Amino acid sequence: DIQMTQSPSSLSASVGDSVTITCRASQSISTYLNWYQHKPGTAPKLLIYAASSLQGGAPSRFSGSGSGTDFTLTISSLQPEDFAAYYCQQSYSLPITFGQGTRLEIK
Amino acid sequence: QVQLVQSGAEVKKPGSSVKVSCKASGGTFSSNAISWVRQAPGQGPEWMGGIIPMFGTANYAQKFQGRVTIIADESTTTAYMDLSSLTSEDTAVYYCARDISPDITRPTWFDPWGQGTLVTVSS
Numbered sequence: 001d002i003q004m005t006q007s008p009s010s011l012s013a014s015v016g017d018s019v020t021i022t023c024r025a026s027q028s029i030s031t032y033l034n035w036y037q038h039k040p041g042t043a044p045k046l047l048i049y050a051a052s053s054l055q056g057g058a059p060s061r062f063s064g065s066g067s068g069t070d071f072t073l074t075i076s077s078l079q080p081e082d083f084a085a086y087y088c089q090q091s092y093s094l095p096i097t098f099g100q101g102t103r104l105e106i107k
Numbered sequence: 108q109v110q111l112v113q114s115g116a117e118v119k120k121p122g123s124s125v126k127v128s129c130k131a132s133g134g135t136f137s138s139n140a141i142s143w144v145r146q147a148p149g150q151g152p153e154w155m156g157g158i159i160p161m162f163g164t165a166n167y168a169q170k171f172q173g174r175v176t177i178i179a180d181e182s183t184t185t186a187y188m189d190l191s192s193l194t195s196e197d198t199a200v201y202y203c204a205r206d207i208s209p210d211i212t213r214p215t216w217f218d219p220w221g222q223g224t225l226v227t228v229s230s
Contacts, residue, residue: 034216034217036217041223042222043111043202043219043220043221043222043223044152044202044204044217044220045220046216046217046218046219049215049216049218050216055218087151087152089152089216089217091214091215091216094166094168094211094212094214095154095168095169095170096142096154096214097154098144098151098152098153098154099151100150100151101151
């Protein structure tokens with residue numbers, strides 16, 4: 001199975017800050033990497049697919065980059081609604097696997 | 108716009124089974140994959156398996172092989188996940204999610220997700 005390692009596991013930031021979350025795959029996954037936002041009690045929401053494509057309806061302050069084994073999710077100019085958990089997920093091969101998540105909290 | 112609505116919370120005894128449903132509306136159902144993902148408290152999401160309704164054959168994560176059954180009813184556009192021999196470690200929120208891929212062995216991404224079903228296993 002492909003292991004997905006996210007860092008940091010938690011992050012404190014202020015409204016208006018820019019933050020970056022990283023995700024590392026245990027083997028090359030090309031650009032088969034997706035990012036989700038998850039708020040408690042709600043359905044996870046797709047933000048970025050195929051490493052860098054912004055899902056329709058997702059704000060343009062979210063961006064993704066990377067290929068191979070190293071990927072990043074950047075949120076520029078944090079808004080109050082961005083404080084949530086974020087997960088990466090590989091779709092290169094079965095079983096589909098996710099990172100352990102990054103909890104973004106208000107400083 | 109596809110919407111997935113799941114059945115309500117369940118409380119189960121150890122050793123029993125649980126069946127969670129996922130009703131799709133507003134878009135295509137038969138030709139896209141439906142996967143089941145669970146998230147235990149304090150842990151990351153975990154893919155359990157998926158199915159393409161029009162083909163009817165499910166693919167399961169090895170961890171759950173023999174204990175999980177995923178089926179889909181095209182007539183009611185509903186997918187089901189049945190998990191047996193429950194233990195306290197199966198306490199989690201269970202989600203269904205659609206993958207636009209028509210091939211469960213070639214996944215893409217999950218969008219949308221159901222609202223989640225909390226399954227609590229307790230004696």
